[in-house]
Amino acid sequence: NAGVMQNPRHLVRRRGQEARLRCSPMKGHSHVYWYRQLPEEGLKFMVYLQKENIIDESGMPKERFSAEFPKEGPSILRIQQVVRGDSAAYFCASSPNRGSGANVLTFGAGSRLTVL
Amino acid sequence: GESVGLHLPTLSVQEGDNSIINCAYSNSASDYFIWYKQESGKGPQFIIDIRSNMDKRQGQRVTVLLNKTVKHLSLQIAATQPGDSAVYFCAEISYGNNRLAFGKGNQVVVIP
Numbered sequence: 001n002a003g004v005m006q007n008p009r010h011l012v013r014r015r016g017q018e019a020r021l022r023c024s025p026m027k028g029h030s031h032v033y034w035y036r037q038l039p040e041e042g043l044k045f046m047v048y049l050q051k052e053n054i055i056d057e058s059g060m061p062k063e064r065f066s067a068e069f070p071k072e073g074p075s076i077l078r079i080q081q082v083v084r085g086d087s088a089a090y091f092c093a094s095s096p097n098r099g100s101g102a103n104v105l106t107f108g109a110g111s112r113l114t115v116l
Numbered sequence: 117g118e119s120v121g122l123h124l125p126t127l128s129v130q131e132g133d134n135s136i137i138n139c140a141y142s143n144s145a146s147d148y149f150i151w152y153k154q155e156s157g158k159g160p161q162f163i164i165d166i167r168s169n170m171d172k173r174q175g176q177r178v179t180v181l182l183n184k185t186v187k188h189l190s191l192q193i194a195a196t197q198p199g200d201s202a203v204y205f206c207a208e209i210s211y212g213n214n215r216l217a218f219g220k221g222n223q224v225v226v227i228p
Contacts, residue, residue, distance in 0.1 A: 004159075033214075033216075035218075040124050040221070041220060041221070042205055042218035042219055042220050042221055043160065043205070043218045044218070045214075045215035045216065045217070048214045048215070055214060056214040056215065058215075059215065091159050091160070093159075104150060104162050104165060105162075105216060106162070107152075107159035107160045107161070108159050109157075109158055109159045110158070110159050
């Protein structure tokens with residue numbers, strides 16, 4: 001059981017480029033969550049997805065950010081035209097089903113984006 | 117609104133002593149709470165959880181206390197070890213909500 005796999009672990013982009021972050025959930029998990037962490041801060045919710053569906057994207061900026069979780073393959077968080085303020089650690093978590101108390105999120109090791 | 121902290125609250129503790137980490141949560145509707153441990157360069161790792169119908173729960177070397185009256189959560193680590201050095205986050209969620217809300221974090225430094 002490989003756990004939640006994220007790649008790349010580190011990504012460097014210049015302003016204006018695109019960043020794509022990938023997340024493969026734990027085996028048997030069909031729910032994926034993306035969180036962003038700025039230095040020395042807690043994690044901030046961005047988006048919650050199930051296979052082929054975005055369930056809650058209320059924490060995601062309206063512009064430049066998008067997420068998907070296709071039927072086959074990993075979930076992808078895409079940031080277009082990156083700016084320096086996008087520099088952060090992006091964590092993916094997965095769970096077998098939704099709802100509080102029923103399960104605990106398992107987090108990946110994160111993808112650290114640096115925008116030059 | 118939330119303030120942005122440049123420095124995490126830090127608890128320095130001698131190896132073998134007990135540690136207590138505190139957390140004030142904001143949402144009185146939250147009914148499930150989790151403590152996570154995050155080591156440098158890694159993702160958050162589940163430590164222990166507690167539901168709102170409990171006020172205490174014990175795990176291996178860890179105890180979580182919940183005081184709903186003052187919306188306060190604490191994590192006690194017994195016989196702290198060097199491997200306990202990390203940032204500890206409390207997180208809260210309410211039933212039917214999708215988002216786990218994290219607190220700001222507390223840095224624990226264990227002195228050998």
